[in-house]
Amino acid sequence: MSHAVWEEHDPSTSWMKSSFSTNPQGCVQVRVPRAGTIEVGDTKNPQGPTLTVPDSDWDHFLTQVTTGGTDYGRLRPTFLPHGGFTLADATTPRSPALVFTEAEWDAFKRGVEAGELRGGQPRGVPAG
Numbered sequence: 034m035s036h037a038v039w040e041e042h043d044p045s046t047s048w049m050k051s052s053f054s055t056n057p058q059g060c061v062q063v064r065v066p067r068a069g070t071i072e073v074g075d076t077k078n079p080q081g082p083t084l085t086v087p088d089s090d091w092d093h094f095l096t097q098v099t100t101g102g103t104d105y106g107r108l109r110p111t112f113l114p115h116g117g118f119t120l121a122d123a124t125t126p127r128s129p130a131l132v133f134t135e136a137e138w139d140a141f142k143r144g145v146e147a148g149e150l151r152g153g154q155p156r157g158v159p160a161g
Contacts (some may be wrong), residue, residue, distance in 0.1 A: 048160035050076055051144025054137070061120075061133060061141040062160040063091070063150050071152050073108075073120065075131050076160045082129030084108070084122050088152030098145045 046064045054060035059077035066072045071091040074083040086107055094108040109123045116135030122128040133141070144150055149157040 048074065048076075048079075049150065049155045049157040050160040051140045051149055052147070052158045053143040054140040054158070059134070060137050060160070061131075061150075063155050063157075065153065065155070071155070073131065075133065079161055082131065084120065084125075084128065084131065086122060091152050095145050095151060098142055 046066060048062040048064045050060040050062045054076070059075060062074045062076045062079075064072050064074075066085065069088055070085055071088055072083050072085045073091070075081060090107040093106045097103065097105050107122060107124050109121050111119045111121075111130075113119065116138065117133050118138050119130040119132050121130040141150075144157055149155065
């Protein structure tokens with residue numbers, strides 16, 4: 034039986050989101066649980082599931098977002114008919130899917146295009 038392994042992280046690490054995200058709109062939130070990794074979550078569900086990937090996979094995903102590419106690599110967005118999207122880890126069986134609205138996608142994309150949320154020390158604004 035396969036299952037996702039939930040990893041411990043330093044609770045003092047801050048979640049960041051795009052500076053283009055405004056209340057009450059939710060957004061993609063990211064933090065660095067330990068050097069070399071990015072944890073991705075949803076501000077609408079702060080205690081909900083998260084995805085944890087190496088910085089390089091996250092940065093590759095962000096490059097695809099900014100260039101309009103479709104080779105997303107490990108992180109797989111599925112764009113929904115109403116304009117939102119889900120995000121899952123293609124390499125982890127039964128990976129949780131984070132669900133975002135069209136407005137959340139727009140705020141996230143604008144932040145990524147502005148150079149925010151990159152690995153290591155993500156810039157943006159504190160989430161929550």
